[in-house]
Amino acid sequence: MNNLPQELVERVCGLLTRDDLKNTLTLSRSFQYASERASGVYTTFDLKSSNIKEFTKLYAGRRWAYLRHVRYQIHIPSYDATAADEEHLAKHNCRESSQELQEKDQLFTEQIKSLFDSIKALEGNSSEGKLQLTIYAPIREVHESCSHRKCISWRLHLLSPESLPRLGSVRALRIEDPGIVYPLEDNKSLLKVDLRAIVDLAAKFPRLEYLGCKLFAGSGWTPYYNSEAARTYSRDCDRPGPLRDTRLDFAKAIENATLPSTLREAQLDFLWPMSSAERIDHDEQLPNLAGANTYDPFSSSLRSLSHGLRRLELKAVADASLLWPSDGSVSYPNLESICILFHMSTPAGRWYFGGPDGLGHDAEGFSVNEGSYPPLEDTTDDEALDEEVDDDGLNIEVVNSKQFRVRPNDDVLSPFLTAFAKAASEMPKLKEACLWSPLRWQAGDSYGNSDEMGKDLSKWPDRPLAWGITYIAPQTFGFHFEGQHFSHSRQLFWTTGPWRPSDELHDLFGRIGDQSTELLQYWGLDNYGRDKLPLREVFDQFQIYGRRHPACAWPVDKSFIVHKTLQ
Incomplete structure (x- = not known):
């Protein structure tokens, strides 16, 4: 032998x-x-702070060459009010203190540093390897405490990222929330990661090819509970102050970072879980996350990140600067595939869609101020709410929110579509492009006979709906639909219900691709009714990184790929 x-x-x-x-x-x-x-057996390792020595020993020799995926779970120790001293509880039974926030940041940073040091030691001086690194946000156990302690909107921050070593073996990075947590129903709290950590970590991988995330980054997306007490608690999970800050910090990080020139693939989901993102009540007044800016810095920074990419799959609350700057122009020399799912709300607190009769078209966002942050000490309102719940119990029955925004609000949507069309026309290698938004119709009392009106909107108004535009280049299996959507001509699919673009906007979309090639345009889908909204499953399949599009090597773990319809 x-x-x-x-x-x-x-x-x-x-x-x-x-x-x-x-x-x-x-x-x-x-x-x-x-x-x-x-x-x-040695291709994947589930790593945490408690087994780092085992990890280092196992892969110190030849097995390092076998390793392809490291999944790292951040851990924050559980919180137990019975273990806190009385002096602390006098001010912080409900609310975390600034010292507690700093301690969590320090724990988060120490674990990231330990992870990097361990991989660096295995790399040695060679930087060989082709790893995917997935980092999971912590889910913290919370015991013997009020619900304020479980409903957290503060973010975990990575301190002094410049001290981390550079890792040449990491070719793919994902940062994820590991699961959906309902803090009013479980003794758990999802600790959200600051979005700027995505950029700070990516900058440490000089050979990075793929960047992905699946993170909660919404506003007004908590369950709409029947009781006022439950609604008050849940709003602390999603305060607009920390959300605005983390979006701005991400933008500042992009502005100052030198991302690897090897980066070609990005799959960024800032609307996870979609069930939360679409739960929003359409009468809800939203925060203005862009502030006094004429454009959203977060959206603009995503445009900067995507400049050199080949494939981009994005789910976000964004404005027109995501694709086209407010002044000047931009090019995308390498982009071949782009799929953007945009939320129906804008960063400024307006809406891309309104009601069929104009309801809600003129809604404006409110200013984010000091009151948009959780307090760092208990308040009399906190104490009163806790006493009420102690006496009467907490009703966590969820009721349906009003969802009537199914018609484009041209004043807000047209600039966004214009930016998309301009950007797509500057993508010389473009093979497939999709811009769409998930919609819901559950109008309740907003309209007199919402069921009958719903049938005018869609064949199946009580199911998840969608609105969107798709482009497919000549001789391309668009979004890898085998045997479908193939043509020697350019193709545009307007799956937009009865809505039609203005002549100027229609002309801009006609400039996408090689204009010397015939353009075929399709209005609506026969199976759903040409002037009616389709079911969302039409667009759910347009996943660049799903099973229908195997061109990308990442992610290596197919557990990231979800084929089922978003619910």
Whole structure:
């Protein structure tokens, strides 16, 4: 066995099952190495602060070459009010103090530093490897405390990111919320990661090819509870002050960072989970997250990030500066695939859609001020609310919010569509592009006979709906629909219900792609009614990184890919 060529040994092991590979481990050293590699046992490691030594020992030798995916779970110790001293509880039974926030930031930073140091030690001086690194935000256990302690909108910050070593082996980075948490129903709290950490970490990987995230970054998206007490608690999960700050910090980080020139793929989901993002009540007054700016800095920074990409899949609350600057122009020399899911609300607190009869078209965002942040000490209102819940209990029955925004608000939407059309016309390699928004119709008392009106909007008004525009280049299987959407001509699909663009906007969309090639345009879909809104499943399949589009090597773990319809 020792005399067999290594290439032959590798081929033999590649044909064996995992059970058979257990038997070849002891045949020879050549078979041991080949069996370990072929088994895939060492390709993924679930890492946390408690098993870093085990990780380092396991991959210190040859197995480093087998490693492809490190999943790292951040841990913040549980909070138990019975363990806090009385002096602290006098001011901070409900609210976290600035010292507690700093301690959480320090714990978060220490664990990230430990992760980086461990990978750097395994790299040595070679920087060899092709890793995907996934970092999960912590879910904290909260016991023997009021609900204020579980409803947190403050962010976890990465301190002194410049002190982290550069890691040449990491080619893909994802930062994720690990699961959906309902703090009023569970003794848990999802601790949100500051969005700027995405940029600070990405800048530390000089050979990064793929950047992804799946993070809660909304406003007004908490469940609409039946009781005022539950609604008051839940609003602390989503205060606009910390949300505005984290968007601005992300923009500042992009402005000052030098991202790797190798970055070609981005899959950024700032609307996770979609069930929360679409839960918003359409009568809700929203915060102005852009402030006094004439454009949204967060949207503009995403445009800067996407300049050199080949593929971009984005879900966000954004404005026109996401695609086109308010002054000047921009080009996208490499972009081939782009799919943007935009929320129906804007960063300035306005809405891209209104009611069928104009209801809600003129809504404006409110200013974010000092009152938009959680207090750092208990207030008399906190105490009164806790006493009320202690006496009467907490009703966490969720009621349906009013959802009537299904018609484009041209004053707000047209500039966004104009920016998209201009940007797409500056993408010489563009093969596929999609801009869409998920919609819901559950109007309740907003309209006299909402059910009958809903049937005019869609064949199935009580199911998730969508509005969007899709472009497919000639001789392209658009969004990898095998056998469909293939043509020698350019194609535009206007899945927009009865809405039609102005002549000027229509002309801009006609400039996408090679204008010497015929442009075919389709208005509506026969299966759903040409002038009616389609079901969302039409667009749910337009996932650049889903099973229908295997061109990208990332992510390596298919658990990231969700095929089911967004609910």
